Amino acid sequence: MAKKLSIKDIAKELNVSITTVSFVLNGRAKEKRISEELTQKVLDLVKQTDYKPNIFARGLRTGKTKTIGLIVENIANHFFATIARLIEEYAYSKGYKIIYCSTDNDVQKTRELIGMLKERNVDGLIITPSAGIEDLLTGMQESNLPFVLFDRHLPGIKADYVVVDSFKGAYLATAHLLEKGYNKVAIITTDSKQSQMADRLNGYKSAVKELGDKNLIGRINFSSSPAEAVMAIKTFLEAHPEVNGIFFATNYLAAYGLEAITNLNFSIGDKIGIVAFDDEQLFRIYRPTITAVSQPIDAMAKKVIEILLSRMENKTKTLDEIVLQPELVERMSTKRK
Amino acid sequence: MAKKLSIKDIAKELNVSITTVSFVLNGRAKEKRISEELTQKVLDLVKQTDYKPNIFARGLRTGKTKTIGLIVENIANHFFATIARLIEEYAYSKGYKIIYCSTDNDVQKTRELIGMLKERNVDGLIITPSAGIEDLLTGMQESNLPFVLFDRHLPGIKADYVVVDSFKGAYLATAHLLEKGYNKVAIITTDSKQSQMADRLNGYKSAVKELGDKNLIGRINFSSSPAEAVMAIKTFLEAHPEVNGIFFATNYLAAYGLEAITNLNFSIGDKIGIVAFDDEQLFRIYRPTITAVSQPIDAMAKKVIEILLSRMENKTKTLDEIVLQPELVERMSTKRK
DNA sequence: CTGAAAGCGCTTACAG
DNA sequence: CTGAAAGCGCTTACAG
Numbered sequence: 001m002a003k004k005l006s007i008k009d010i011a012k013e014l015n016v017s018i019t020t021v022s023f024v025l026n027g028r029a030k031e032k033r034i035s036e037e038l039t040q041k042v043l044d045l046v047k048q049t050d051y052k053p054n055i056f057a058r059g060l061r062t063g064k065t066k067t068i069g070l071i072v073e074n075i076a077n078h079f080f081a082t083i084a085r086l087i088e089e090y091a092y093s094k095g096y097k098i099i100y101c102s103t104d105n106d107v108q109k110t111r112e113l114i115g116m117l118k119e120r121n122v123d124g125l126i127i128t129p130s131a132g133i134e135d136l137l138t139g140m141q142e143s144n145l146p147f148v149l150f151d152r153h154l155p156g157i158k159a160d161y162v163v164v165d166s167f168k169g170a171y172l173a174t175a176h177l178l179e180k181g182y183n184k185v186a187i188i189t190t191d192s193k194q195s196q197m198a199d200r201l202n203g204y205k206s207a208v209k210e211l212g213d214k215n216l217i218g219r220i221n222f223s224s225s226p227a228e229a230v231m232a233i234k235t236f237l238e239a240h241p242e243v244n245g246i247f248f249a250t251n252y253l254a255a256y257g258l259e260a261i262t263n264l265n266f267s268i269g270d271k272i273g274i275v276a277f278d279d280e281q282l283f284r285i286y287r288p289t290i291t292a293v294s295q296p297i298d299a300m301a302k303k304v305i306e307i308l309l310s311r312m313e314n315k316t317k318t319l320d321e322i323v324l325q326p327e328l329v330e331r332m333s334t335k336r337k
Numbered sequence: 338m339a340k341k342l343s344i345k346d347i348a349k350e351l352n353v354s355i356t357t358v359s360f361v362l363n364g365r366a367k368e369k370r371i372s373e374e375l376t377q378k379v380l381d382l383v384k385q386t387d388y389k390p391n392i393f394a395r396g397l398r399t400g401k402t403k404t405i406g407l408i409v410e411n412i413a414n415h416f417f418a419t420i421a422r423l424i425e426e427y428a429y430s431k432g433y434k435i436i437y438c439s440t441d442n443d444v445q446k447t448r449e450l451i452g453m454l455k456e457r458n459v460d461g462l463i464i465t466p467s468a469g470i471e472d473l474l475t476g477m478q479e480s481n482l483p484f485v486l487f488d489r490h491l492p493g494i495k496a497d498y499v500v501v502d503s504f505k506g507a508y509l510a511t512a513h514l515l516e517k518g519y520n521k522v523a524i525i526t527t528d529s530k531q532s533q534m535a536d537r538l539n540g541y542k543s544a545v546k547e548l549g550d551k552n553l554i555g556r557i558n559f560s561s562s563p564a565e566a567v568m569a570i571k572t573f574l575e576a577h578p579e580v581n582g583i584f585f586a587t588n589y590l591a592a593y594g595l596e597a598i599t600n601l602n603f604s605i606g607d608k609i610g611i612v613a614f615d616d617e618q619l620f621r622i623y624r625p626t627i628t629a630v631s632q633p634i635d636a637m638a639k640k641v642i643e644i645l646l647s648r649m650e651n652k653t654k655t656l657d658e659i660v661l662q663p664e665l666v667e668r669m670s671t672k673r674k
Numbered sequence: 675c676t677g678a679a680a681g682c683g684c685t686t687a688c689a690g
Numbered sequence: 691c692t693g694a695a696a697g698c699g700c701t702t703a704c705a706g
Binding site: 343344345355356359360363390391393394395396397398399 | 682683684685686
Binding site for chain 2: 052054055056057059060074075076078081082084085088092097098099100101102116119120121255258259262281282284285286287
């Protein structure tokens with residue numbers, strides 16, 4: 001590897017001390033009353049030689065890395081991929097880089113990843129937490145490593161978070177189905193205990209209690225393969241022939257559900273109304289188009305980065321518990337001919 | 338932040354020199370003939386205290402980071418997200434972390450990202466290259482920074498790459514349409530000059546020349562918004578009413594195409610046959626299901642990491658130019674009733 | 675206004 | 691078998 005330039009080379013070339021160069025580089029020239037002329041000479045040479053400070057040396061001294069760890073459930077999921085992309089962009093514009101990882105909702109893996117990111121001295125973390133990592137989060141708070149939870153939070157943990165009002169979204173979805181005359185509405189959800197899933201179930205129950213008949217709950221094992229999930233949904237629908245409306249608690253459950261329903265040859269919209277939680281391209285393109293609860297992904301990404309950065313700069317003193325509002329996007333899957 | 342343990346603390350606790358601890362930690366105890374007993378004592382204490390070497394200090398000395406940079410076109414695209422996920426997994430199992438970035442096919446952004454990753458001293462890079470970064474790649478070769486290209490490669494650059502046989506995939510897709518009796522087959526592609534896109538166009542042309550009539554080429558501006566792309570495809574189809582088969586050169590073009598075709602109220606399969614390059618969930622779930630050219634994503638991810646790691650360990654001397662075979666997955670969109 | 679020097683936590687050539 | 695010490699490239703308290 002071609003010998004990299006060091007601050008020493010710059011200093012020598014200009015016949016000044018490395019201290020001076022360092023001050024200029026860190027924007028402390030004014031404060032240290034280094035002459036404008038000299039400052040400019042340093043900046044010019046740095047630009048001309050394309051000198052980049054060694055990140056390790058700097059990190060060793062300062063302990064900062066300008067890196068943020070982003071731990072999501074599964075980066076291959078459309079929702080997480082899109083939000084990761086936006087977070088990457090906002091972070092990048094502030095001079096931060098992102099290291100992403102996927103947990104698959106595996107507590108052990110989440111623990112390892114957090115350990116790994118701490119070891120790499122990330123300056124902050126963004127996490128979709130699974131239950132069972134409360135101790136790690138508490139530890140991070142004690143050691144002053146800033147983090148923001150998103151998509152869900154953990155009861156009992158007092159920490160910044162950005163989530164969508166899942167109860168409200170589920171309520172809107174279920175009420176919409178009931179009002180459209182689909183009077184036996186089921187929910188298809190996972191067996192996970194996460195806060196957002198619990199909220200979605202409660203939103204469903206609340207709408208059913210108010211406007212509907214009785215709860216019809218199908219739980220799909222979180223670690224099912226796609227084929228197993230499709231089969232499980234099919235079995236559920238066969239066991240409950242009265243169902244004429246379904247609220248799918250996640251985007252991937254809805255995708256599996258579409259496969260199951262098509263296998264059963266039910267006519268979507270006519271025989272059975274459908275709403276998905278979380279909007280995506282599939283629901284716009286599928287025919288009939290699928291009514292969905294849309295999350296404000298862009299606003300979430302922005303909020304998350306904003307909170308984390310101000311926390312990292314020690315600006316925030318109070319807790320930021322942000323609950324954004326979802327929106328129901330009405331499409332053809334909840335319309336009878 | 339709680340004071341972190343250093344190698345000094347471990348050494349002091351055990352009354353040995355830091356040299357000894359360092360040798361043990363780096364698996365050089367045997368070679369340095371450090372007694373088994375002492376070695377074990379060190380390892381025990383390290384485990385017990387959960388001591389982690391400071392990554393900066395190590396990096397400053399060795400220049401290694403155990404980090405790989407992954408630069409893809411767009412992490413929110415299903416193909417890249419899935420492959421990134423797999424690469425992450427394989428890399429992780431070998432003790433490496435991944436930093437991802439998205440280029441949006443913007444040469445300037447790609448250049449910046451490569452610069453940023455070099456600055457961060459990644460040990461290696463995985464890149465979906467855009468034309469215009471040849472000099473950077475050559476520079477990396479000169480400075481011995483290992484990298485592997487994937488999805489596409491650059492003519493004129495002699496470097497390891499892993500791609501899918503795009504010519505073959507496009508040929509299969511187009512020939513399949515023609516054989517099924519869709520005798521006026523168009524290709525919808527981008528205006529990009531990338532090797533894989535050029536190959537797909539050539540595969541299309543070759544099949545048309547052999548089995549078909551004349552070339553019908555629709556080019557969509559790569560930086561169109563989704564709505565613009567849908568409109569452009571619609572306009573193309575209206576201008577060419579004879580078209581009864583379409584080969585979409587990418588997954589997202591196919592998705593836009595489905596929207597356009599539905600807007601036009603064409604019956605897929607009957608009036609117009611469709612094949613997409615790159616398979617994804619949408620094509621399995623959509624009704625009718627969509628015939629697609631499937632890329633061996635898992636094999637690609639494995640190959641990429643394998644080549645990069647062996648290159649990083651200086652094991653590879655010869656060039657690895659891997660071309661994997663795609664597969665045509667026949668579905669309903671190319672079947673007439 | 676500017677510089678000499680300590681020190682961050684490692685690795686490793688050298689000495690014994 | 692083991693250790694004292696140099697040095698990686700920075701930042702910054704201190705001195706002038």
